[in-house]
Amino acid sequence: xxxxxxxxxxxxxFLALAGLGASGVLLGACGTGSGAAPEGALRAAFGQPVTDxxxxxxxxxxxxxxxxxxxxxxxxxxRREGEKLAPGLARSWERTSPTTWVFHLRRGVQFHDGSRLxxxxxxxxxxxxxxxxxxxTPLWEPVVSATADxxxxxxxxxxxxxxALPVNLTLLFIVPARLVADPAQSRSPVGSGPFRVAGxxxxxxxxxxxxDSYWGGRARLPAVSxxxxxxxxxxxxxxxxxxxxxxxxxxxxxxxxxxxxxGVRVETVPSWTYYLSWFNCxxxxxxxxxxxxxxxxxxxxGGLVRELFGAGAERMTAPIPSTVLGHRAQHPYAYDxxxxxRALREAGLPRGFRTSLMWFDAxxxxxxxxxxxxxxxxxxxxxxVEPQSIEKAQWLERLNTLDWDMNLQTNTVTTGxxxxxxxxxxxxxxNRLGYANPALDAxxxxxxxxADEDERSRxxxxxxxxxxxxxxxxxxxxxxxxxxxxxDLAGFTPAANNQPELADVARR
Amino acid sequence: xxxxxxxxxARARRRTPRRTWIALGVLALFVLAGLLGPVLHPxxxxxxxxxxxxxxxxxxxxxxxxxxxxxxxxxxxxxxxVLAGSRVSLVVGLATVVLGGAAGLLVGxxxxxxxxxxxxxxxxxxxVQLAFPSILLAIxxxxxxxxxxTNIVITLAVTRWVIFARVVxxxxxxxxxxxxxxxxxxxxxxxxxxxxxxxxxSCWQPLLVAGTVQVGLTMVAEASLSFLxxxxxxxxxxWGATVSLGRDYLGSAWWISTVPxxxxxxxxxxxxxxxxxxxxxxxxRAQL
Numbered sequence: 001x002x003x004x005x006x007x008x009x010x011x012x013x014f015l016a017l018a019g020l021g022a023s024g025v026l027l028g029a030c031g032t033g034s035g036a037a038p039e040g041a042l043r044a045a046f047g048q049p050v051t052d053x054x055x056x057x058x059x060x061x062x063x064x065x066x067x068x069x070x071x072x073x074x075x076x077x078x079r080r081e082g083e084k085l086a087p088g089l090a091r092s093w094e095r096t097s098p099t100t101w102v103f104h105l106r107r108g109v110q111f112h113d114g115s116r117l118x119x120x121x122x123x124x125x126x127x128x129x130x131x132x133x134x135x136x137t138p139l140w141e142p143v144v145s146a147t148a149d150x151x152x153x154x155x156x157x158x159x160x161x162x163x164a165l166p167v168n169l170t171l172l173f174i175v176p177a178r179l180v181a182d183p184a185q186s187r188s189p190v191g192s193g194p195f196r197v198a199g200x201x202x203x204x205x206x207x208x209x210x211x212d213s214y215w216g217g218r219a220r221l222p223a224v225s226x227x228x229x230x231x232x233x234x235x236x237x238x239x240x241x242x243x244x245x246x247x248x249x250x251x252x253x254x255x256x257x258x259x260x261x262x263g264v265r266v267e268t269v270p271s272w273t274y275y276l277s278w279f280n281c282x283x284x285x286x287x288x289x290x291x292x293x294x295x296x297x298x299x300x301x302g303g304l305v306r307e308l309f310g311a312g313a314e315r316m317t318a319p320i321p322s323t324v325l326g327h328r329a330q331h332p333y334a335y336d337x338x339x340x341x342r343a344l345r346e347a348g349l350p351r352g353f354r355t356s357l358m359w360f361d362a363x364x365x366x367x368x369x370x371x372x373x374x375x376x377x378x379x380x381x382x383x384x385v386e387p388q389s390i391e392k393a394q395w396l397e398r399l400n401t402l403d404w405d406m407n408l409q410t411n412t413v414t415t416g417x418x419x420x421x422x423x424x425x426x427x428x429x430x431n432r433l434g435y436a437n438p439a440l441d442a443x444x445x446x447x448x449x450x451a452d453e454d455e456r457s458r459x460x461x462x463x464x465x466x467x468x469x470x471x472x473x474x475x476x477x478x479x480x481x482x483x484x485x486x487x488d489l490a491g492f493t494p495a496a497n498n499q500p501e502l503a504d505v506a507r508r
Numbered sequence: 509x510x511x512x513x514x515x516x517x518a519r520a521r522r523r524t525p526r527r528t529w530i531a532l533g534v535l536a537l538f539v540l541a542g543l544l545g546p547v548l549h550p551x552x553x554x555x556x557x558x559x560x561x562x563x564x565x566x567x568x569x570x571x572x573x574x575x576x577x578x579x580x581x582x583x584x585x586x587x588x589x590v591l592a593g594s595r596v597s598l599v600v601g602l603a604t605v606v607l608g609g610a611a612g613l614l615v616g617x618x619x620x621x622x623x624x625x626x627x628x629x630x631x632x633x634x635x636v637q638l639a640f641p642s643i644l645l646a647i648x649x650x651x652x653x654x655x656x657x658t659n660i661v662i663t664l665a666v667t668r669w670v671i672f673a674r675v676v677x678x679x680x681x682x683x684x685x686x687x688x689x690x691x692x693x694x695x696x697x698x699x700x701x702x703x704x705x706x707x708x709x710s711c712w713q714p715l716l717v718a719g720t721v722q723v724g725l726t727m728v729a730e731a732s733l734s735f736l737x738x739x740x741x742x743x744x745x746x747w748g749a750t751v752s753l754g755r756d757y758l759g760s761a762w763w764i765s766t767v768p769x770x771x772x773x774x775x776x777x778x779x780x781x782x783x784x785x786x787x788x789x790x791x792x793r794a795q796l
Contacts, residue, residue: 232756257759307558369581376556387742
């Protein structure tokens with residue numbers, strides 16, 4: 001055959017390129033190797049990467065993946081246990097006047113670096129979170145000050161009566177006062193939680209080891225390893241062959257592969273995570289509620305959720321999931337493309353219009369499919385939508401600067417309380433989607449103030465109706481989160497907010 | 509392949525191996541599919557048909573039509589997708605080679621014919637670029653330029669021109685010293701005339717051989733970029749993108765990734781086979 005220099009080079013290059021594609025798949029799998037994890041560690045993988053561990057970093061203030069780790073490494077004054085609020089670092093609390101709350105701290109709590117928790121730490125943490133402009137800011141705006149009355153008593157003063165304070169405090173992670181602004185907190189943070197950080201590589205893996213002197217009793221497993229596995233198929237393979245102990249959320253289309261597998265069981269829970277597709281109300285033509293309603297009518301939400309997600313999701317009846325406090329069911333928008341076309345005509349858009357929809361693929365299961373199915377429905381009424389599937393970092397940047405026409409994402413009502421989503425996102429001041437409604441602002445402010453649960457629930461119900469009727473966005477589906485876990489795990493409870501209590505998990 | 513030893517050497521040289529004919533046939537089909545496929549069986553990235561999602565090859569969809577290669581996760585016909593993808597592959601492969609080839613030809617002629625400092629500068633630039641993995645460079649460029657068909661062609665052409673430039677430079681370098689070129693120079697012919705009339709003709713053949721091989725590699729590069737989400741935009745079909753989106757379904761709906769991957773492998777293999785044969789036929793030394 002003779003020598004063939006050209007084709008030899010060509011083949012090598014071909015293999016290199018073909019290998020690149022394959023290595024993309026393999027690299028994802030490498031994360032599960034977790035050679036550094038100590039013996040007996042719980043290996044748990046969540047669908048999104050952890051990028052930063054500083055509890056006061058603006059970008060990750062409400063980031064789901066980050067919150068999972070924060071709940072294990074830090075403590076909060078108040079914790080949520082099921083439906084109820086339970087004492088955390090605060091032993092007890094009382095409301096001494098409509099605008100003052102007194103919290104009594106637990107004694108003898110030690111941070112990972114050996115220092116003791118005092119009221120000064122709590123005060124410093126509140127100051128820090130108020131000084132950082134983040135997605136949590138609206139929750140803390142009414143809190144004027146916190147003062148340390150003695151070493152173990154903190155008094156919070158609010159500008160208006162704030163009934164939601166204990167709920168909001170489930171998001172205030174406590175660190176030693178001298179470390180609140182320490183840049184080292186991003187990589188190796190000091191907290192007081194059941195686990196301490198042993199190693200962290202952003203977007204790759206978090207290694208946690210047990211904090212043996214934890215005030216709440218030590219965790220049942222010596223360590224937790226949280227690798228990020230970018231490829232769903234790699235993650236499922238890892239779960240099936242035992243490289244992973246726990247994997248969530250499992251996308252609806254892949255559930256069948258996990259359910260039949262040996263040594264694996266699946267637990268599901270109706271979650272507090274839901275899809276929303278916002279309209280940028282400050283951009284034409286979405287300033288007109290009639291156009292927004294027409295966009296909603298154009299999509300067969302019921303059929304779409306059923307066909308795409310099956311048992312993996314439920315159709316939404318309000319702008320928040322039905323299991324969240326403050327939910328009130330609304331009339332679903334009927335699928336009626338003819339009416340939608342008519343409404344566009346009356347709004348002065350007889351030939352439709354062009355716009356765009358942005359999302360990042362990892363936001364939730366079937367995000368891309370959901371986006372494309374809606375775009376497909378909108379094209380039927382003459383609205384041409386450019387699909388913009390972008391990187392998460394770029395998406396965050398554009399979302400926060402209101403540089404988008406339509407935005408599809410999942411959102412988790414982390415606290416299980418409408419105040420976290422409805423109260424935080426839709427005020428004129430928060431201005432997350434260019435929507436301003438003074439009447440709604442008044443209702444939300446009132447709900448924030450109310451101490452009585454029923455009163456708050458009723459007011460948030462009113463807010464649900466306003467948002468639904470004004471169609472600030474399309475609210476298609478609440479996800480049913482599927483957790484896949486090895487059969488030898490015990491003590492696991494599926495969590496509605498994607499943040500399961502991993503300290504209680506043990507091996508049989 | 510195995511020509512009888514008794515046959516005349518001249519005939520053996522001319523005989524085209526059967527695999528080349530097969531490869532040419534496959535390529536002809538591929539070109540035809542790229543040209544006519546999207547016309548006969550159009551692919552609409554926007555239209556979705558959720559009740560017919562994830563149907564295996566040979567199923568009937570909701571509206572009664574036959575999905576020969578199955579449907580994807582949005583109920584779109586995979587055959588239409590693969591046909592539309594073949595057009596993207598074809599366009600990117602050819603356009604990149606033409607663009608990169610033209611740039612390489614120009615640079616190669618200048619540096620091979622003039623030598624001296626232009627040659628030194630251009631060749632070192634080429635060396636620097638070759639020292640850098642071409643796919644990394646492509647990822648960088650594609651990331652900066654953003655996803656579009658034109659940008660992919662530009663990106664890949666930038667990563668490919670050096671290869672063409674080197675081939676042309678080598679030919680120009682040897683042709684420059686030939687006696688008829690020296691004669692032309694002595695007769696007072698200008699540089700442009702010598703380049704066009706005497707140097708260029710000897711560069712065509714190696715350039716074409718390099719181009720044939722590069723077409724296949726460019727297709728793989730485009731698929732790699734699309735696989736990584738840096739290639740064609742969401743609303744255009746690309747084999748690489750379809751493989752990428754189907755990989756979560758390898759366990760349940762294998763056909764989504766497998767069909768475009770097989771198509772890509774087959775076409776690149778055939779391009780390689782044809783390129784080999786072309787080189788053998790054009791290079792007398794291959795028979796020695």
